Every structure is written in structure tokens, then in C-alpha cells.
Amino acid sequence: MPLDLDQRKLFGLEYWVKHWYRYGLCFDRYSRLLQQTAAFSPQALQAFQNQHLKRMVGAAYRDIPYYRDLFSDLKLKPEAIQTAADLTKLPYLTKELVVANFDKLVSVKKRNFLCKVAKTSGTTGSPAQFIRSFNSINFENAAVWRQWKTGGDQGGKRRITLRGEVVVPMSQSKPPFWRFNPANQELLMCGFHLNENTFEAYLQKIMAFQPQILSSYPSNAYALAKYFRQHKISYRFDAVFTSSETLSPGVRQFIEETFQTRVYDWYGQAERVAAIGHCPKGTYHIQEDYSLVELSPMGQNFEIVGTHLFNEVMPLIRYKTGDLVKANPEQSCDCGSHFRTVASIDGRSCDYILTPEGYRISAANHIFHGVENVLEGQLYQDNRDCLIIKVVAASGFTEHDRAELIRNARENTSERMKIVVEEVDHIRRAPNGKFQSIVSRLPLDHNGPPETLASPA
Ligand SMILES: [Zn+2]
Structure with missing residues (x-):
């Protein structure tokens, strides 16, 4: 189980610790900042982004071996990056590069006991980890709270x-x-x-x-x-x-x-390089003061590429999220915000596993958590009584790992389900090229217009 339920029962202690962590020391300062930047003109926004971009690139060059080497290979100095447009002088960063260069991407100087490690599971290609500074956790929470305030919850x-x-x-x-x-x-x-x-x-x-x-x-x-x-x-x-x-x-x-x-939807990811949220008019706005977002053309869509402005412990520059958006032909929105708009986000698969009891399991992460030697993993279902865990195994994959996967899956799905681990050479991507952590061939009832939905599970 990912959670120690007995511990959590103790006076909700875990909740208070989490609360303290998220709100930290800088939450109020960041909240005030984000209230101001939300009302910025396009010019003021650009100046804000450039100011923080220069600071972030300077810190990356100074403290992060990966970027020092990169700049040196490209014969660039950090001063070459003054604006968002200058970022094209640098190559993209991918999850594979993060995995391969993890130690070189972390600031030894800035990392401390308050930093948190975030892991993406083995379900989205190779597993990767990211270090979040205490300040950046406060910042994230301030950004999320701004969104909730937009939706009318002032706390x-x-x-x-x-x-x-x-x-x-x-x-x-x-x-x-x-x-x-x-x-x-x-x-x-x-x-x-x-x-x-x-x-x-x-x-x-x-x-x-x-x-x-x-x-x-x-x-x-x-x-x-x-x-x-x-x-x-x-x-x-x-x-x-x-x-x-x-x-x-x-x-x-x-x-x-x-x-x-009204529904207020929010898009983010473990890497925290981009955030997109609904405004009161129901339009998706890229949160331009959260990070620096580039939209890289991919077929008829655009891939979200993000650069941190507020995490100096492990700054990601031009990180490819793999998530896609559709452009908004309207461009602007009459809510008053100058943040860019997008029509829709085609991020994550919304398939889920359906158990014999009718439970819907939409998060695959818990099942792969802590299991070694899995390069890629996908949950597949074409029969309600059976769950297939497809894995691309590393050479050290053992029966112990297999048993661990089955145990995790059992705890997070159903006692009554048959669970099979199937080793495969490759996991097929979706037609849009994206990795899907859950693929279901069952008639799921969450995509079509409501009147055509299947009967309840
Ligand atoms: Zn709007």
C-alpha cells in the first residue's frame, strides 16, 4: 500500500505535516506576487518572464554541472539567454536525458533536507525523478490556490x-x-x-x-x-x-x-514545468507567470515544452512534456487575462481499469511504485475479470519483482481479479505517439456525450 493508514489515523498528523510543507514560509509572498502578475499587461509579463529566466539560467550555469557542460559544448555564456526567444539556442531536455544525467542536473549547493523527490512511475516510459525545492513547493501551492480563488474559493x-x-x-x-x-x-x-x-x-x-x-x-x-x-x-x-x-x-x-x-480544470505534471487552467469564462489559459511555456508544433497540435522559473535546485530548461494542446482560433479571451489561451489539452489517457466489483482504477502509479527492473509498464484490460500488466523488463527482472507487481496490483485493484504479468519487448504508443499507462478495450463510459454513454458499471 502506498499509504500507511494506521499512521494517518493518528490525529491526522500526516495531513498537518503536508499542510506545513505546502504552505511553508513563502506561500503568502508568492500568493501576493501571483495576484499582481495575473493582471500584468503582455509587455509586463514578458519583462517578468525574462527577468526570472535570466536569473534561472544564471543559476543553472553557476550550480548545475549538466548546464555548465552544455553551455561550454555550445560555446555559449548564460548572457546569451536574455529572452524567451533566445531559448532556441539551447536543445530540448527530455525525460530520457534527465534519467541519464540525474546527478549532474541537481544543484549540490542548493539541495537540502527540505527538498522533496518526486518520481514519475515506470508507466510513462523510463521512470525519472525530480527534486523540488521547498520554495518551489510553496510556489506550486500558491499557483493552485490562485486557480481555486478564480473559481470562487477564497479559502x-x-x-x-x-x-x-x-x-x-x-x-x-x-x-x-x-x-x-x-x-x-x-x-x-x-x-x-x-x-x-x-x-x-x-x-x-x-x-x-x-x-x-x-x-x-x-x-x-x-x-x-x-x-x-x-x-x-x-x-x-x-x-x-x-x-x-x-x-x-x-x-x-x-x-x-x-x-x-462551473468546472475549473487544471493541467500540470510531476515535472512542474507548465500549468494551464480554466478562467471564469471557461477558457484554458497558459499560466505565463508559473513557467516559460513554448508550444512546439507536432502535426496539427502543439507539444508543451516548459522552462522552470522558480526551482533552482533542479531547473529544467526546455523540457518536453510529451503532452499536447490544440491551438485556440480565438486567441484572446474576454476575461481580461493576457495569458495565452489554448483550445484543449490532450494530455493523459483517461482510460481506467474496471474491477469485477465495479471499481474504477484510474491511477497506475501505485502498482509500479518501488518495483525494480521495470523499464516500462502498462496496465491492459480486455476482460473485466482479468488485469494484464505489460512490462518491458530490465535484465535484472526476477520472480520477486513479478510477485511484487502482482501484490501491488492486488492491493490497489481487487481481490477477485486475475492478475497476469506479461513481459513484452515494446509497448505500443497511441496513434498520437503518446505513451498510455492504462489501455482498456472495455466499453468505458467517460468519453462520449452523456446521452450515448453505456449503462453504469
Ligand atoms: Zn479567460
Whole structure:
């Protein structure tokens, strides 16, 4: 299990530690800064970006061996990078390069005990790790809070979350399927346990708690909305905040109509090199003060390439996220923001695993967490009673690793499911070239317009 549930029960201690970490010492300062920059003119924004870009490139050259070598190979000095346009003098950075050069990409001088390591699982190509400075964690949280304020939550609203976290053990079949986080005053509900049989319990809890905000994966918010409609129950949220999966227009409309509110979607990634969020007009805006984003043409779409402006411990410059956006023909938005707009984000696969009990598992990370010798991994399902874990194994892959994968999968999915580990030479990419961590051939009900959706799982 990724979480030590017994420890978490102790006075919500983990929640308070997390809370302290996220809000840290610089949260207020960054929040004030981001309130100002949100109102900047295009010229002021450009000046802001260039100022921080120069600082970041200077720090990278000074403290990061990888960049010192790179600049030296290119016969460049950091002064050559004065503006965003100058970035094209440098090559792209990829996840493969980060994996191969990890030690050389971290500032030995700046790294301290407050830094956190973020790992991408083995499910998205080669696993990589990234170091986040304490300040950059505060900054991220300030950026997310600005988005929530845009959606009308100035803090203090009652909130339920339905995300990809296992809140209570998967083997638990009776409520409560939730836990209260006293640090954030939020009710963490387990998205995996929500189904036709458990909905009544969820509903009672929600009605007793009277939440004003729903913070959720799109697939979970959609599932919840579907049950409210089926049971003909009317409920209004002040706002729904979604993130971490692709939000399709049909799902968005369904959630908005059901809960008589607006959905504010947010795009980010473990590397934290780019963020995109909905404004009150429902337009996606690139958060121009969060990082420096280049849109690199790829077919009819654009790949998001990002450069850190606020992480001096492990600055990523021109990092290719692999996530795609569609251009917005309208370009501008009448919400008043001068941040660039995009029409849609085609980031992550929103397939999920369906268990025999009807649970929907949309996060594959837990299954590969801590398992050695897996180069790439993908969850595949074409039969509801069976889960296939496809792995491209490294030479040291053993029966122990295989057993570990099955154990992790069992804990995070279902006791009743058959779980098979299948070694493969290569994992096929999606037609758009993207790696998919979950592929399902079952008729999933989250992509089409609501009226054509299949019957509930
Ligand atoms: Zn707007």
C-alpha cells in the first residue's frame, strides 16, 4: 500500500505535516506576487518572464554541472539567454536525458533536507525523478490556490475530494469510504469505492457534510454526477475543480449541468514545468507567470515544452512534456487575462481499469511504485475479470519483482481479479505517439456525450 493508514489515523498528523510543507514560509509572498502578475499587461509579463529566466539560467550555469557542460559544448555564456526567444539556442531536455544525467542536473549547493523527490512511475516510459525545492513547493501551492480563488474559493469553503488516492483499503467493503483532513478542512472520499452499491452511503455523508466545492478527477466527478442524476437528486456545488486527467467537453457539460456550476480544470505534471487552467469564462489559459511555456508544433497540435522559473535546485530548461494542446482560433479571451489561451489539452489517457466489483482504477502509479527492473509498464484490460500488466523488463527482472507487481496490483485493484504479468519487448504508443499507462478495450463510459454513454458499471 502506498499509504500507511494506521499512521494517518493518528490525529491526522500526516495531513498537518503536508499542510506545513505546502504552505511553508513563502506561500503568502508568492500568493501576493501571483495576484499582481495575473493582471500584468503582455509587455509586463514578458519583462517578468525574462527577468526570472535570466536569473534561472544564471543559476543553472553557476550550480548545475549538466548546464555548465552544455553551455561550454555550445560555446555559449548564460548572457546569451536574455529572452524567451533566445531559448532556441539551447536543445530540448527530455525525460530520457534527465534519467541519464540525474546527478549532474541537481544543484549540490542548493539541495537540502527540505527538498522533496518526486518520481514519475515506470508507466510513462523510463521512470525519472525530480527534486523540488521547498520554495518551489510553496510556489506550486500558491499557483493552485490562485486557480481555486478564480473559481470562487477564497479559502474556508467545505470541500470534498475524489481523487486517485486510496483513502481506505481496497479490501474494505463497508463505509466509511472517506477520511477527514483537519488541516485543510476537507473530506477525502475514496474514488475507487464509489459504485452503484455504495452510492447511498456516499450520498448520506455528502448531504450531512454539505460541501461547497468538489475537487476531483474528471472521471470521478462524472461518476458522482451520474449517480446523482440516476437517483434524481439535485445538489449544487459552488465550483468543481478537476485535474490530472483529460476533461472531455461532454463530461464537462454533464458535470456542470448536474451540479449547476462551473468546472475549473487544471493541467500540470510531476515535472512542474507548465500549468494551464480554466478562467471564469471557461477558457484554458497558459499560466505565463508559473513557467516559460513554448508550444512546439507536432502535426496539427502543439507539444508543451516548459522552462522552470522558480526551482533552482533542479531547473529544467526546455523540457518536453510529451503532452499536447490544440491551438485556440480565438486567441484572446474576454476575461481580461493576457495569458495565452489554448483550445484543449490532450494530455493523459483517461482510460481506467474496471474491477469485477465495479471499481474504477484510474491511477497506475501505485502498482509500479518501488518495483525494480521495470523499464516500462502498462496496465491492459480486455476482460473485466482479468488485469494484464505489460512490462518491458530490465535484465535484472526476477520472480520477486513479478510477485511484487502482482501484490501491488492486488492491493490497489481487487481481490477477485486475475492478475497476469506479461513481459513484452515494446509497448505500443497511441496513434498520437503518446505513451498510455492504462489501455482498456472495455466499453468505458467517460468519453462520449452523456446521452450515448453505456449503462453504469
Ligand atoms: Zn479567460
